[in-house]
Amino acid sequence: MNLSLALPLPSKRPRIAPARHRPFDDWRGASGPALRRLVEDTVALLAQHEAETGARLRKRRETDQRHHLTAVEAVVANLAHAVLMPADSGRLAVFLKHGEKGRTRYDNPAFGKPFSGLLDRMDELGILSIRAPACQWREASSIAPTPAFAAKVRETGITLTDFGRLAGEEPIILRRRAQRPGASASGYSGRLVDYPDTAGTVAMRSTVQGLNAYLGAADVAFRDDGRGLVDHRHRHMSRCFVLHADDEGPRFDRSGRLYGGFWQNLERSRRSRIRVEGEPVEDLDFASMFPRLAYASTGRVPPEGDLYAVDGLGPEHRSALKLAMNTILFDAYRRTSWPVPEKEDDPRLPAEWTVARTKAAILKRHPALKSCFGVGLGFSLMHTESVILVHVLEEMRARGIVGLGLHNGLLLPRSRVEEGRIIMEAVARDVTGQSLPVVLKARASVSS
Secondary structure, eight states: OOHHHHSOOOOOOOOOOOOOOEEOOTTEEEOSHHHHHHHHHHHHHHHHHHHHHTSOOSOOOHHHHHHHHHHHHHHHHHHHHHHHSOOTTSOEEEOOOTTSSOOOTTSOTTOSTHHHHHHHHHHHTTSEEEEOOSOSSSOOEEEEEOHHHHHHHHHTTOOGGGEEEOTTOOOEEEEEEEOOTTOOTTOOEEEEOOOOOOHHHHHHHHHHHHHHHHHHHSOEEEOOOSSOOOOTTOOOOEEEEEEOTTOOSOOOOSEEEEEOOTTTSSOGGGGGGEEETTEEEEEEEETTHHHHHHHHHHTOOOOSSOTTOOTTOOGGGHHHHHHHHHHHHHOSSOOOSOOOOSSTTSOOOOTTOOHHHHHHHHHHHOGGGGGGTTTTOHHHHHHHHHHHHHHHHHHHHHTTOOOEEOSSEEEEEGGGHHHHHHHHHHHHHHHHSSOOOEEEOOOOOOOO
């Protein structure tokens, strides 16, 4: 008898799933006096530690000292923010291989090779705890505020109003698209792409920086609803553009949407708690924007009525048909099956509504859009949408109106709704040459 066959085979070592931590924000800084004092105290504590331990024997060069102070500020701000708004895992992911691949316009130059040493010293001083990844597969090192640091944050009375952004953050983002298997055509992830500046990128950056400065100084607040703290100071927007895999050089005519505002991912039911200059906000929305932009690209005028209505589907399937129609507009090929829903509650068409049947029903209602399907038009439509929104926000800023952008709509104070609607429709006509009607979304219950 072969005894080796009778013995159990050694089991494979189970793979440890990588922990997922909230990313460290390289551009989070201190604005208010309470947090500024904590940063200054930390800088002094680190200087004393270096002197006592001999960790630094000579003075830093001017540039190195500036980067050191910026890095300390960012670490303290991130830790203090994590005390007020704890991450799900309780820790922040940090990238400790700075400087290995050179600098791009997206990197904060303060986080070079000395960053790891800075974190080690702050660990020794009991400011933070640093932890190496338990899993070497796609997991980052992480930091967390110590109980002593958390107590100091609370003692000094730091609030969300104390946080700001460090200078130099790049607001014009370019990514090379990498389609995820099974994802919708509009869903993408991709690596950041560095690019040389042109007159166009300089102008776009200046515009976004101006909008961010205006939003940063605006009277925008969130009234507590008992469902968790909302960081109403998180208003820094970036304009994000997309490259396809086969694009040889930088271009800025796909997407261009603004991202970053706290209100964008806030549940709609919670937006009623936002206050702009003390007023509740209303939600203005371009009606059926994507099909209208598709019509505008053909020079044809859309039919009257709801553009997301077709024969054979009732109003209860409107959201699913909208998703299906937008998916087809993004496709650069002939689709044969619907993408796998990313969320359990994503709207879905009835099982018998195949791609072919749905496309035929849409083209029966919208024959002028035949040339728009299967050519990857979606990101170009998003770009037109973004141009409209940026121009709207600029015009509102010129008139002293605070608007919070939602890609194809706006949140704005109730008393400025009619003025905002007029601006939105006028700008859309100027950009597209067609009428894009604006509607007021149904108001969620609002507590005064």
